[in-house]
Structure formats: C-alpha cells, structure tokens
Amino acid sequence: MSDKTNYEAGFGSNALKDPQRVVFITPKTSAKVKGDAGKRVMSYPNLLLREAIALEVLVIALVILSLFWDAPLEQLANPLLTPNPAKAPWYFLGLQELLHYFPPVVAGILIPTLVILALVVIPYFNVNIKGEPFWAANRTRRFLIFLVILAALLVFLGIFEAWTVIVPTVAVAFLVFVSYFAPAGGPRSAEFLRTRPISWWVMTWFIAVAVTLTVVGTFFRGPGWSWVSPWR
Amino acid sequence: MATSSIELALNRLRETRAWRSIFRRGPARTNRTRSLAIFGNIFLHLMPVKVREQSLRVRATYYLGSFSFLLFLLLTVTGILLMLYYHPAVPQAYLDMKDLRFVASNGVFLRNLHRVGAHAMVIAVFWHMFHVFYRGGYRPPHEFNWVVGVVLMLLTLFLSYTGYLLPWDQLAFWAITVGTNIISAEPVLGHDVRFLLLGGNLVGENALLRFYVLHCVILPLVAGMFIAIHFWRIQKDGGLTLRENHEREGHERQD
Numbered sequence: 001m002s003d004k005t006n007y008e009a010g011f012g013s014n015a016l017k018d019p020q021r022v023v024f025i026t027p028k029t030s031a032k033v034k035g036d037a038g039k040r041v042m043s044y045p046n047l048l049l050r051e052a053i054a055l056e057v058l059v060i061a062l063v064i065l066s067l068f069w070d071a072p073l074e075q076l077a078n079p080l081l082t083p084n085p086a087k088a089p090w091y092f093l094g095l096q097e098l099l100h101y102f103p104p105v106v107a108g109i110l111i112p113t114l115v116i117l118a119l120v121v122i123p124y125f126n127v128n129i130k131g132e133p134f135w136a137a138n139r140t141r142r143f144l145i146f147l148v149i150l151a152a153l154l155v156f157l158g159i160f161e162a163w164t165v166i167v168p169t170v171a172v173a174f175l176v177f178v179s180y181f182a183p184a185g186g187p188r189s190a191e192f193l194r195t196r197p198i199s200w201w202v203m204t205w206f207i208a209v210a211v212t213l214t215v216v217g218t219f220f221r222g223p224g225w226s227w228v229s230p231w232r
Numbered sequence: 233m234a235t236s237s238i239e240l241a242l243n244r245l246r247e248t249r250a251w252r253s254i255f256r257r258g259p260a261r262t263n264r265t266r267s268l269a270i271f272g273n274i275f276l277h278l279m280p281v282k283v284r285e286q287s288l289r290v291r292a293t294y295y296l297g298s299f300s301f302l303l304f305l306l307l308t309v310t311g312i313l314l315m316l317y318y319h320p321a322v323p324q325a326y327l328d329m330k331d332l333r334f335v336a337s338n339g340v341f342l343r344n345l346h347r348v349g350a351h352a353m354v355i356a357v358f359w360h361m362f363h364v365f366y367r368g369g370y371r372p373p374h375e376f377n378w379v380v381g382v383v384l385m386l387l388t389l390f391l392s393y394t395g396y397l398l399p400w401d402q403l404a405f406w407a408i409t410v411g412t413n414i415i416s417a418e419p420v421l422g423h424d425v426r427f428l429l430l431g432g433n434l435v436g437e438n439a440l441l442r443f444y445v446l447h448c449v450i451l452p453l454v455a456g457m458f459i460a461i462h463f464w465r466i467q468k469d470g471g472l473t474l475r476e477n478h479e480r481e482g483h484e485r486q487d
Contacts, residue, residue: 038474040282044260044269047283048276054295055302062306062352066344073333076326077405079434086406089396091354091389096410104417119382122365123375131368203365 084223093217094210100225101162115206122199131197135180143180164216168208176201278463280471287472296360300388301459303353308452310346318398320444322437325400350392357388369473377465380458387455394447397440408443409435 088096098107134142150173157166179193186194222228245251246259257268267281286292317336318328332339361381364370370378397408412430416422431438466472 038284038286041285041288042263042266043279043281043283044266044276046288047279050288050295051298051302054298058299058302058352059306062345062348065348066341069344069348070340071343071347072401072403073329073399074402076323077400077402077435079405079436081402083402083406086410088407088411089393090351091392092411095414099414104414105419108414108417109419109422116382116386119361119385120379123370123372123378200366203362207362 085221085225087217087221090214090218093221094213097164097213097217097221098162101160101165128197128199131199133195134198134201135194139180146176164212165209168212169205172201172205172208175204278460278467280467284471284474286474292474293472294359294363296356296363300353300356300360301463303349303356304455304459307346307349307353310342310349311448311452313342314346315448320398320441322400322440325398325440329399329401350395354388354392357385361385367473367475371473373469374465374473377462377469380462380465384455384458384462387451387458391447391451391455394443394451397435397443398447400440405435408439 087093095107095112098111101107102111150169153169154166157169175193178190179196182190182194184194185191219230220227243259252258255269256272257265260266260269269276270279270281271277314332317332317339319325329343332343336342364378364381393408393411397404412426412435415426415429418425427433429439429442430436431442
C-alpha cells in the first residue's frame, strides 16, 4: 500500500505535512450539519397508540353521522329522463362550474391536466427553497409583474364572464395588496401576509378558486345551471 | 407494572411459546423488543421504529394522513360487507339498494357508513395534501413521496367516482353521464377513452360492470400498493418535515 491511499490520520501519519483533501465546501453553502430535530421516541407504543385513538375518534364520528344522515336513493336509472340540473359528484362540481363558462376542451381537459401537472412538478422547482417572502427582493419590479399578470387574468376571465372565478381571484389579489403595503412589524395578521412566499400565494389562490367553484356548484346552482338559493 | 389480573394473564400469554412463534418476540418491555414489534411485523415494518416527538403532536399533522388511511381501511371493510348484498347488473343493482333499505338488517346504516366514509376520505386526502404543501413537506428529500401522494389523491377521486355509479339510480346514472361526457371533449383520444371506460357509447350494463370491477378490485389494489410505497418512503426519507420555527419554539420552551 502506498502512502497516498492511507487515509488514517494518527500519530503515524504525515497528514500535517501532506494535507489531503477530504471535503469540498462550495461557496455560499454552509458546512454546518443540521442537527437532528428534537427527541425521538419509540413508535411502539407512542405512534400506534395515537393511531388507535385516531381510529376510535373517526369511527365514533362516522357512526354518529351515518345514524342521522341517510344516503340518497332516487328512482331507477332512466336514460330517457334527464334531471335538470344533472350534477356530477360534489368534488367535480368545480369543474362543472368551469364548464359553464369555458369551452369543454379548456374546462374539462386543459385545466385539470394543467392542475395535475402543476401539482406533480411542485417539488422539482427548487426555486426559493427557503421560503423567502415574496417582497423580500425586487419589491417594485415584482409588484409590477404581479399587476400585469393580475390585469391579464382579469381581462381573460372577464371575456368569459367567469364571475365565480373572478370573485375569489379579486379577494386573494386584495390580500396581496395588503401584504405589499403592510409596514414591517405591523399587526400579526398583516405581518403573516407580508412574510408569505410566492408559492403560498399561488396555492392559496388555487384553493380559494377551487372551494368557491365547488361550493357554488354544489349549493347555488339549479335548473339550467342558473343561480338558486339553497335555503328555499 | 402488571397490577390487574387481566394484565397478569396477558403477560403470561405473551411469554408462551405460541405467542412467540406468531409475533417473533416476547412482551415489548424493552426498547429492543419495541423495535422488534415494528420491524418484525409485516404490516408495521413500513413505519419507522422511532418517530420524532414533535411530529407526533396533533398540530404538526392533525393526523390527516392517518385519517385518510384509516378511512381507506374502514371503506374496505364496509365495502366488502356491501358486496355481499350487491349484484352489478341492471336493474338488480338498484333492487339491491332497495333491499339494503327495507330488507337487510342495518343495511341503511352500512350504506350510510360507506358513503359518509367516502366523502370524508376525499376531504381528508385533499386537506392532507394542502396541509403538507403549507408545511413545505414536498421539499427534498420528499419530492417523490409528494408525487406518490398526488397519484393517491387521483386514485381516491377515481375510487369515489366509480362507486358513485353502483347504486344505479337517477343520481348515479346522470352524474356518470355528465362526468364521462367531459372525457369525450378531449380532442384526440377522448371518445376512445370514454368507450373503453364505459364498454360502450352510453352508460349501461357494461359500464356498471366495469365500474364495479374498477371500484372493488383494480383501484383498491393499486391504491394499496401506492399507500405502501407512501408509508415506506416517509421512513426512508427521514421522517416528517418539521417546520423550523416550530423547532425553535420547541427548544425555547425547553430552555
């Protein structure tokens, strides 16, 4: 064995005389190893006990709901008798609400495909992995870009008169304005908004639109997909 | 430790040769046997032997992933019981629904439990996904497990959707008709995909049978496999993501 392959550092080695490279520290990275977060406990019984409690809570809640909330059963399926409105299951009513505004290819195919693709690629965008606030750098430029995108989006939605998309979009945009103009060290809610990263804003906008569309489609749409009140 | 006679009896039982032959360990009194309880069990070995105390807190996860999985188990049990009363045929499927309501003991309750559980699972899975997103749980090294989670979300929707047709009433028939009409809007393969799914151009007997097979066999098996991967990857990727400010808070409180 030659001396170069002997990595043993001790009294007998000449490591001080001929230092060998053992680690790279590239610029702008920390050599500090992140310590393990917190105490670890045995899964058995700590985790299993909690899972068992979760199961019991779940079963009790579902049994109570099932005792008082009967599953609907309508007449035998009849292809010749179309109900008005014919509704998909509730989790697809957001899509059905979109179908009311946009052509089927856009609402039924393009938007769901893009949403699923976006969800899949989320972790592979290593942009802003630390979750820096949206307004942390280039404040004015980012605000201008935001205004341009918002205006384009609202014009697009306005052309299709997609009001149930416009309302949650405007609501979230209002919060973005609040976050932009909020001074540092303000009230807790303003401070919370001010420090959100862009990914938070995009997801919050998506959830706001999805929930609005689903609620409207489920409770507020009647014959011919017209507005109805669920209380009447 | 063992005070009551029941505990004494249980401990005796755990010492027996038969118990040891089944569970490959004695009573889990030491950390070694507690570890064996996890990795010596084919079902539990997907879980880590140790978990961080912080990720056990209710506020860390709200146990949404656990609830999603437990709902899957509950739906499997109630679903199998429902299968005993169900024929995937027109119009027998609808008559079976009537039998569940008026003939079978607790049939309404069984069907209610399955339906409420299904709605709850869709809600739990979506809530779980959004909660994981807001906690940054998709970040490295959890990227692929996030993708597995997206697949599981889609499987949950398909499971719920295929089950929607099975009662074969007006609600079921037209919901599936509306939903599958959207597929045919897809320009290239839309009509073919719809034909494949329905076994015809209309929602009919073939569609009922196909949705039944998808709902009761194919999708649960696929979902089960992805659930196994999902759990196993949590362990391999080093446990749940902890929020850094939570960690700091925790340390400050301890100090």
